Amino acid sequence: MKTFRLMSQIHLWLGAAFGVQVMLWLISGLAMVLIPIESIRGEHLRSDEPTPAIDWADRALPLAEIIDGQSLTVLSARTGMLADTPVWRLETPAGPVMVDAIAGQSLTPVSEALATQIALSRQIGLGEIVSVTSLDSPPREAGLSVPAWRIEFAAGETTPPTTFYINSRTGELRAVRTAAWRIYDIFWGIHIMDWSSRENFNSWWIKVTSIIAILFGLTGVYLTVHRLWMMARRRKAERLGGGGS
Template sequence: MKTFRLMSQIHLWLGAAFGVQVMLWLISGLVMVIIPIETIRGEHLRSAEPQAAIDWSETARPLGDIIAEQDGVVTSARTGLLAGRPVWRLETAGGPVMVDAISGDTLSPIDEALAVEIAQARQVGLGEISTVSWLTEPPREAGLAIPAWRIDFAAGDTTPPTTFYINSQTGELRAVRTTAWRVYDFFWGLHIMDWSSRENFNSWWIKATSVIALLFGLAGVYLTVFRLWLMGRNRRPSGR
């Protein structure tokens, strides 16, 4: 009986320590399955990135001339569209460089006017642009480690306030963020027990909680088996 009482106390205290996190796992998991991931990512708020080759008209500048004007060594080049205009994306030792294929003008880093043009070209059903901000150190939600443009749209008729983050080097629409994403991100952090980067699945917090969960389960198994054994013992007919 001493062992039973000890295991009961262990089970009780482990349950108190572990129960709160279990509830957080259940609540955060419910939130994450209720909201479709496509909605979280804002895929319905942006148009697909255009996939088209440059119209090789007589006004387009030769690629060789464009490469020759670059300061560094160009390792590769590919065509694309940026806010509807044909561009070359040149890969260099200093990073990607966007060049207007018609005029030959270097577009990197992307200026404010072009960033707004890109955002307007990619948005779907959003309201008016409320603010445009240049970020030398974008927040974690931008998913960028280089300067970026933050463009905020006011709520539209059927759309929430929305933030676009645009890569300053390539003009890529890197992330679309809404209140739904930020709520999801908060609960994701609770779920994996990483409240800062939201990326670490192997923190000491989750390892310790896993050990507690294992001990809690083992104590529960012991108590259940012991109670079943007592019930069976008490139901035996007494001998004469």
């Protein structure tokens, strides 16, 4: 009986500790499935990236001339578009370099004017631009480890205030962030038990909670087996007692 009481107390306290996290998992999981992930990512607030035009080759400078004008070794080159400008994306040991395919001038790093033009060409239904900020160290929500432009849009008629993050090296629209995404991000951190980077699925919190869950399950199995065994003994005793009378 002492072992049974001890297991009952352990099971109770483990259940209290584990139950709180289970509720957090359920609440955060529900919050994350209420809105489609495409809406959270703001895919409805941006247009697709423009495909490279195929009719500017006769107006463009020869690729060999553009490569010769670079101070870095060019490893590869491919066509692209920045806003309405045809470009060559040159891969170099120091990272990508964007070059205007017609004028031949380097577009890396992307200027404020070009970043604004890119943002305006990619937005759908957003309000006016209220701020444009150059970031040497973008925040985690930007998903970038290189300098970036943060462009803030006011709310449109049917769209919320929105933030665009544009890679200052390539002009890529890297992320679209709204209040919905930031709320989702909080719930995501709660769900995976990583409240800082929101990326670590192997934190000590997860490990400790997993151990608690296993112990909770094992004590529950012990208590169930013990109760079934006691019930079986009681019924057997009742049958024997009834047979004796």
